[in-house]
Amino acid sequence: MKRSFVIGLLIALAFVGTGYAAPREIFVGIGNAFEPYAFIDEKGEPAGYDVAVLKEVDARLPQYEFKFDSVEFTNLLLGVDAGKYDVVSQQFERNPQRAEKYLFAEEGFANYDKHIVVKKGRADIKTIDDLVGKTLSVTNGSASASIAQEYNEKHDKKIAINFDGANQVVYDNIVNDRIDAGVMTRRVWKRTNDAFGNGLDIVEGLYSKSDAYFIYAKKETQLRDDIDAALKEIKKDGTLTKLSLQYTNADWNVE
Amino acid sequence: MGKLFDPALIIEYAPLILSRLPVTLLIVFWAIVGGSVLGTLLALARIHKVPFLNGAAVFFISFVRGTPILIQMFIVYYGLPLLLMYFGINITRWAKLNFVLVSYALNNAAFLAEIIRSAILSVPASQSEAAWSVGLSASQTFRRIILPQAFRTAFPAFGARVINAMQDTALAFTLGILDILGQAQAIGIRTYHTLEGYVVTAIIFIVASLLMEHTFAFIERRRLAR
Amino acid sequence: MTFDASYIWPSLIAALQCLHVTLILSFVSFCVGLLLGTPVAVSRKFHATWTSYALGVLIPILKGVPLVLYVLMFNFAILKPLDALSEYYAWADGLRRMDKIYIGLVAMSVSATVMISETMRSALSSVSEGQYEACFSVGLTKWQALRRVVLPQAMVFAAPVLCNNIISLIKGSSIVFVVGIMDVLNSAKTSAQINYRFLEAYIASALVYWVICATVGRIGWFLEKRQARGVAKAGGA
Incomplete structure (x- = not known):
């Protein structure tokens, strides 16, 4: 014991x-x-x-x-x-x-670098300055949205910010000219195109770097x-x- | 390469979403049962104008009906642990589902209180007068005469509330609970196809609400026939 | 918790900027729902003609569809044909760029109609049988009976539940963000974008909703009291 x-x-x-x-x-x-x-x-x-x-x-x-x-x-x-x-x-x-x-x-x-995405074939938007007067779709609460908001605060001519909803709605909006552009990372852009039919082009210039x-x-x-x-x-x-x-x-x- | 809306995916997603139905039903069950009990108490407090409870009930019903469920869920999820901490009980790591059940029960209690109150008040005064004249006590009158009639009146509104409660469960996903709408959203995030998942849940909701309609109508015809 | 009450104010301002969207969406769809839902309820209750059978099948189905699906469905149902037509007609091209709030209105009106028709059906059954019989015995036609005797009483019974309905519409209106419409809740969230103060934003939007709903509740209570004069009630006290 x-x-x-x-x-x-x-x-x-x-x-x-x-x-x-x-x-x-x-x-x-x-x-x-x-x-x-x-x-x-x-x-x-x-x-x-x-x-x-x-x-x-x-x-x-x-x-x-x-x-x-x-x-x-x-x-x-x-x-x-x-x-x-x-x-x-x-x-x-x-x-x-x-x-x-x-x-x-x-x-x-x-x-997490982001780019602007536009409808396929569109060539008039190359930088964030080109977005002035056009509509941009960003996610409510995201850093992309805050960048667009800060741009508007610092400039006289503004970007029309549109807060997006479901993926399919955003894609549909851009491809059918209701919205001029969106913001995505390259990978998300590829996945979106794969899922819905290849209607989006990505702009080479950077929207944000992080x-x-x-x-x-x-x-x-x-x-x-x-x-x-x-x-x-x-x-x-x-x-x-x-x-x-x-x-x-x-x-x-x-x- | 995919299409914007692919009907074939509806069939593909259906089994996975259906597997989550028990979770939704569990939430709805406790929301309605808990809500009915608390709601009846609130309704009675309001009808009889019990001194302190009437005011508290009015405040509670006003707040719960007037604010989005999301806020109430946040208050229960973050506030309840803080409150109980003062009493030394630590439930910070308590299962998320319990918080969800509590907040949905509280939410439905406020709505059901109003439905029950309206139903009780719609029973004609002659009924309770007749009951008292025959010698029934107040609680007997309530239980045997008023409640059954009020129950029959409240049925459609009650049924609508159950359906609404089922649709409200959508927000459980913000706390990571996978009910049918949460699963549809999770699939939508994974595959980018949110719409098809929602169609599956709509079909489930429709079937459920039709079943409930017929069950209620059946009960009404057989048990509560005038 | 790191909670800073001073952030509630900017969120409140942001939320109030989209107040008109929430109000328009809820009140207009409520009115449409009342106007269309009452005839639906009357038709169903009195088994009028084949319409009541059709509605008896349709309404239970539509009741089960969540609002978010109505909004998404109408978004594509309205816009897709317009997209196709826009190649031929200029007016279609202009229409398809319409403000999405109209789509939100249509979707919410349909949902409201279904919801309110059920409320009115329940209210109509709580008017006692004796009322109908008395009307016919005095010689009123069905329409006169409805208009002068039954509906006013039904409205008294319906008032609390209608209050519920309009409040559900007000709070449910925030789902329209899925097609990109900004209302009170989502507008409050934009203020939290830069600094992540979400709790303060939610509290700000909760305050706005509470004030709106409490006001509606008050108005409903006054209407109920006024209309209920002379109608005997049971339930004690």
């Missing part, structure tokens, strides 16, 4: 000695509205490039265990505010006002540093490129 107790105690001490500690649970909020980055797959699970990258990061950080939860965009940030999530992701772009409220990662993990970042709760600086370090690792050994090609058919740092 006494001997087995001593043996048990020694084993327990051995565990303690090796520094075994239960991994900290990290609650990750993933957006549900942005294919192929953050969406829900056929089985109802969170899926996409953002999820895959974070799962890879999780594998390299044994002190954390990520729990994924899929919610709509606005709930991601509200969830960070309310302490429901420690880190969230849906291809967030950085800008000064957002950085004031939230903690951004230092390392970007995807390219990378995509994870967002953290303000106090999670340690978590942010750990994940950034893991991101650097997977960039260096090519895993990020592999994931990016798998989900988005393009390298992560290329459009």
